[in-house]
Amino acid sequence: MGGWWGTASGSPRAGPVAGGTGGGDTGTGDPGTLPAPADVSWEGKGEGAGWGVGGATLSLSQSVSLSQSVSLSRSVSSQPEPGATMVVTLGYWNIxxxxxxxxxxxxxxxxxxxxxxxxxxxxxxFDRSEWTSEKEKLGLDFPNLPYLIDGPTKLTQSNAILRYIARKHGMVGETEEEVLRVDLLENQLVDLIGSFAQLCYSPDFEQLKPGYLEQLPGKLRELSRFLGSRPWFAGEKLTFVDFLAYDLLDLLHMFVPSCPQLQGNLGGFVQRFEALEKVSAYLRSGRCLKTPVFTHTAQWGGTKE
Ligand SMILES: N[C@@H](CCC(=O)N[C@@H](CS)C(=O)NCC(=O)O)C(=O)O
Known part of the structure; x- marks a missing residue:
């Protein structure tokens, strides 16, 4: 089983507290109520460090001081230590x-x-029991991956998770026009990402690919028209649908690098998005999982590049 690592104590400012990719002891507690290991504290900012811990990598975007040379893997009790700071837990496959x-x-x-x-x-x-053994124990209404646990708030459904985070930061659209554009594009992107994933997971991938490539320029032209000359898809302000749009456009660029419809205003959008300070830092960091895009059963994107 993978481990739980590096819950923050002190004053976490931002970013991932830990990105574990396996190894370590099994945490047995509720990820929403993880106590802070006493020997990990937050100190200042700065692009992070990575430690190999028990064969795993722990990456932090802030500098973190470890008061001793310790194993960061630890078992977890269900009672937080007094003063422990709760951090959001994102659960997902390591893809x-x-x-x-x-x-x-x-x-x-x-x-x-x-x-x-x-x-x-x-x-x-490709045993899934690391997940399935916990799946029903997390208190999720609809147990699935990804999940997000934020104290008493336990969510699945990726777009519900995005909206939850985005609402806290005013990134769901403000005016009626912005909200309409967010809702419309969110659902359009669900269809577009779904059809791409369906292709990539299909055992008939090679036969289906030409048909997919034939309809793609039309779909991208629609997206391009919808964006128009706006900086972001809802308008002047960045919203969570820009994150969905970026993911799709980046994947399609990996899939068909020469596609002309990915240039123009859609290409400009991708550049603008990748230039966002924290996004840019994350994309360049060792903890960004750009691949594998899908699980091993996919015909495309199922391996680490
Ligand atoms: N509509 C869901 C789909 C979730 C889903 O299909 N999750 C896959 C990984 S992408 C999974 O392996 N879930 C774990 C499970 O079914 O137990 C969402 O957007 O979150």
């Missing part, structure tokens, strides 16, 4: 998948968070 947008939004909003990354077992079985 990009549906979590990329959430990770980007947590980074952009400087939300302190920790990750619980579940791993598949080795081939040929």
């Amino acid at each position: 990009r998948g549906l979590a990329h947008t959430i990770r980007l939004l947590l980074e952009h909003t400087e939300t302190p968070y920790q990750e619980r990354q579940y791993r598949f077992g080795p081939a040929p079985d």
